[in-house]
Every structure is written in C-alpha cells, then in structure tokens.
Amino acid sequence: MTDGTRSDGPPHTTGRTGRDAVVVGGGLAGVTAALALADAGVRVTLLEGRPRLGGLAFSFRRGDLTVDNGQHVYLRCCTAYRWFLDRIDATGLAPLQNRLDVPVVDAGKPEGRRLGRLRRDALPVPLHLGRSLATYPHLSLAERARVGRAALALQGLDLTDPALDEQDFGSWLAAHGQSARAVEALWDLVGVATLNAVAGDSSLALAAMVFKTGLLSDPGAADIGWARVPLGELHDRLARKALDSAGVSVRLRTRVTSISTDGNGRWSVQVPDGALTADAVVLAVPQRETYDLLPPGALEDPGQLLRIGTAPILNVHVVYDRPVLDAPFFAALGSPVQWVFDRTEASGLSRGQYLALSQSAAQDDIDLPVAALRERYLPELRRLLPHTRYAEVMDFFVTRERTATFAPAPGVGRLRPGARTEAPGLYLAGAWTATGWPATMESAVRSGVSAAEAALGALGRPRPRHLFALEEAA
Numbered sequence: 001m002t003d004g005t006r007s008d009g010p011p012h013t014t015g016r017t018g019r020d021a022v023v024v025g026g027g028l029a030g031v032t033a034a035l036a037l038a039d040a041g042v043r044v045t046l047l048e049g050r051p052r053l054g055g056l057a058f059s060f061r062r063g064d065l066t067v068d069n070g071q072h073v074y075l076r077c078c079t080a081y082r083w084f085l086d087r088i089d090a091t092g093l094a095p096l097q098n099r100l101d102v103p104v105v106d107a108g109k110p111e112g113r114r115l116g117r118l119r120r121d122a123l124p125v126p127l128h129l130g131r132s133l134a135t136y137p138h139l140s141l142a143e144r145a146r147v148g149r150a151a152l153a154l155q156g157l158d159l160t161d162p163a164l165d166e167q168d169f170g171s172w173l174a175a176h177g178q179s180a181r182a183v184e185a186l187w188d189l190v191g192v193a194t195l196n197a198v199a200g201d202s203s204l205a206l207a208a209m210v211f212k213t214g215l216l217s218d219p220g221a222a223d224i225g226w227a228r229v230p231l232g233e234l235h236d237r238l239a240r241k242a243l244d245s246a247g248v249s250v251r252l253r254t255r256v257t258s259i260s261t262d263g264n265g266r267w268s269v270q271v272p273d274g275a276l277t278a279d280a281v282v283l284a285v286p287q288r289e290t291y292d293l294l295p296p297g298a299l300e301d302p303g304q305l306l307r308i309g310t311a312p313i314l315n316v317h318v319v320y321d322r323p324v325l326d327a328p329f330f331a332a333l334g335s336p337v338q339w340v341f342d343r344t345e346a347s348g349l350s351r352g353q354y355l356a357l358s359q360s361a362a363q364d365d366i367d368l369p370v371a372a373l374r375e376r377y378l379p380e381l382r383r384l385l386p387h388t389r390y391a392e393v394m395d396f397f398v399t400r401e402r403t404a405t406f407a408p409a410p411g412v413g414r415l416r417p418g419a420r421t422e423a424p425g426l427y428l429a430g431a432w433t434a435t436g437w438p439a440t441m442e443s444a445v446r447s448g449v450s451a452a453e454a455a456l457g458a459l460g461r462p463r464p465r466h467l468f469a470l471e472e473a474a
C-alpha cells in the first residue's frame, strides 16, 4: 500500500500536508466535501462508480438532444447550493428569477379563467405574499383567509422541537382549517415539489422547515433558480474543472467495494484494481450503499439507515414540432400534470419546443409503460396548453428515478445520521443525512460541508476561509 493513494499506482506528488482523504461518491455531497478538503490543503482522491460526476442530477444524450434525468430547481434560500454554484464558477448558468412568479393553471376551470399566479411583492415578510394570496383565484375568499392564519401558525413552530418530526403535515393542516382544495392548490403545489411527498405523507418538521425558510424568512427566499444549460454542464464538467484546479484526483468508473481501518487511524478503501489508504474517508453515497460499506461499530444502529424510505420522481419529456408554451414553466392544478418546464434551449433543440413534466411523489406512475404514460399525459397537455392541439409530437420519452429522494415521512428525522461516526476518521455525507433539509441539492451540499468540517477538525486543518458557513446561514 502507498501513502494515501492507489496501492498499484504512483503516489501523489503534491505532498502539501502529509494528510490525505478519500471521498467516496461523486454526487453534489461528495464533490462539495472533496473541494472543501482540498481547499484546506488536504490531498484528496474522489472515487465515483459511474462514468460521470453529478450523482442524481445529471444529463445524457438522446440523438441531438441533451436531456436532464429530471428537472432541478433551487430557491434563493438555498444558500449552500448557491455557494456551490459560485465555487464551480456556474452562477451565471443557473440564474434566479428577479422575483418569485409562478403561473398556476387550473385545468378544471373554463379557458380564460384558468390562470393564477403565486408571486411576491417588494414588501417585508409576510406582506410580500399578501397581495398574491389575496388575489389567488384558485381558492375561495374564506380559504385564502385560513391559509394566511395557517401560515402565521407555521411561523410560530419551533423547528428544534423533536415532536414536530413525529407528526404529519396533512393532519396539522387539517387541524388548522385547511380544506382539501387549499392543500391541493397551495400547500401540496409547493410541498410535493420540494418534499417529494403529499402533505399527509410528510413530516411536519420537514414541511415546516421548507415553508418557514422558503416563504416566511426573507421576502426573496422563494425566488426560483434553474440551470439554463444541461445539468451535466454544471455538476459534471464544471465540477470536474473545479476539482482539477483544486488538485483533487478524480477517478470515475471506480466503485468502492469495502472500507476498513487498521485501528491506528489509517483507512483502507478497496476498489476493483487495488486499495487506497487515507487518514480520513468521507462516504458520500446513498443510505443503502452506506449501510453496505460501513465497517462494524461505525454507527450505533446501522439498521436505521435501511428504515429510511425512498420516493420516486418521474419526468415525462415531450418534443412538439412548434412552440406550444409561452413561459419558462408553470404549475398545474386539476390534472395529474404537476410542473412543466420549457427545456428547448437548454437541450439544444433547434426546431419546435421541448417540454419536461416533473412529476414528484410519482408512486402511481413510476412503473407504468411508456405507452400508458403517453395515453395519460398527452391529453392532459392538450387540456392545459391549447396550442398543443395543433402540434405534432415529435418525440415522447420518460426518465424514471425510483429512489430520487429519501421519503420525508414522519419519524425520518431520528433515522438520519450526522456527519460524524463512531469510527474516528470516517464521515458521512449525502442529502439523506441529518441536515434538517429535505433531499435536495441544498441538503447534499450542506452535508458535504459538514463532513469536510468534521474531517478537517480531526486532521488539524483550518477550515478554508471561503467555505460555506453552515451556522451563520442557518
């Protein structure tokens, strides 16, 4: 074995510190941890099983199109992910709206009266949403007043109270006077997309965190950002470039099969063609893979990881021969369609329009054959977008992510481990770890920062000055 590198290859020559780390998993959590460690002068090797970085947020080619596996958005309050974009020099490629503005189309209403908007004004919280709520046409006057009262009650919840995680958000909303319509037209409209579960299946702690942070913290907190280029451009190409400049050795197509410690503070990471040794290991892989790789004694009850459920997201991709939507995105009501995004420019399509339907909490759809999904969704698009009635469908395909996120069910909070383990030198990262956030890019980046900070403390390295500051941002 060599010092901190492959046992079958030349050792690293940087020798900046004599301290080395291996990060397992090249999703956003692993890339973040690797960058943070390298920025602190640690010699880092990042191992990723797939031929690309980016984990669950990636792109692939389909003929002339570059397709994202799933539409990803973030909010202005996602300060860690925004730091990450900045760190990989990608901020300009995934800009935020100037001001929250979500067109909401209700397919159940007659044409001409279907469009509502959720937007904010330049007023302090909670007045910034007052006008939008007061004029939101998809709720009755009484429902709008009750939404306002529930929002104030949410504002009063103490997110540090562990009891919140034992309750479900749906029951809390019902107890606070929210009608089924208010849940559908407002709470689930936002909640399903951010939590990947309907209110009745969501932990009150996670839901309260999302709504308090996104809608009730800062007037601009819920302004929406999304990549105007394929996700792979950010999370693979630019991430790779940043890692290279930071001196991280990245090895793709390298699946870790086991990790072990010699008991004297050195770790050995087994890959198909040899082993690497290191002072610190960050496991930034999903919970089931973490369970498989954890050495004995690393967590008090590793079985808890297997009790964290997962939830699917389906994306339905439709290419029309002509423009059918005159907006970057909209959300739908009264239809199985949830959120629709215009992907034309980002995908490189030269003629017509490419729409991606992002369907969260897609348990009912995720295993349906493509033909059945086509039967289900094309007529719905004809109901929602009149111009599609005259357009020809040039391409129709779907991307299925069966384990897109952890299920944000009540009780999940106590199953999520923090960055530190019982094994000195071994750290955990991943959107599913205990960040307080639902499974998002923000959670992934925060977890990577936490794991790197814990490792740097143990390695006796100062945290890099420009690293995202978790506490200050909370």
Ligand SMILES: Cc1cc2nc3c(=O)[nH]c(=O)nc-3n(C[C@H](O)[C@H](O)[C@H](O)COP(=O)(O)OP(=O)(O)OC[C@H]3O[C@@H](n4cnc5c(N)ncnc54)[C@H](O)[C@@H]3O)c2cc1C
Pocket: 024, 025, 026, 027, 028, 029, 030, 047, 048, 049, 050, 053, 054, 055, 056, 057, 069, 070, 071, 072, 073, 074, 254, 255, 256, 257, 284, 285, 286, 289, 313, 314, 315, 401, 403, 404, 405, 429, 430, 431, 432, 439, 440, 441, 442, 443, 444
């Ligand atoms: C369709 C879809 C839509 C989404 N929409 C949004 C959204 O709009 N906004 C948002 O914020 N989030 C969204 N998410 C969630 C977001 O993508 C994830 O939370 C985040 O990318 C998770 O990053 P991660 O690094 O924690 O894990 P992952 O991305 O799962 O990365 C783990 C990596 O570890 C690698 N790995 C696993 N085992 C091994 C091994 N043994 N050896 C080496 N490598 C290994 C995997 O190949 C993978 O690359 C969405 C997810 C999906 C799937």
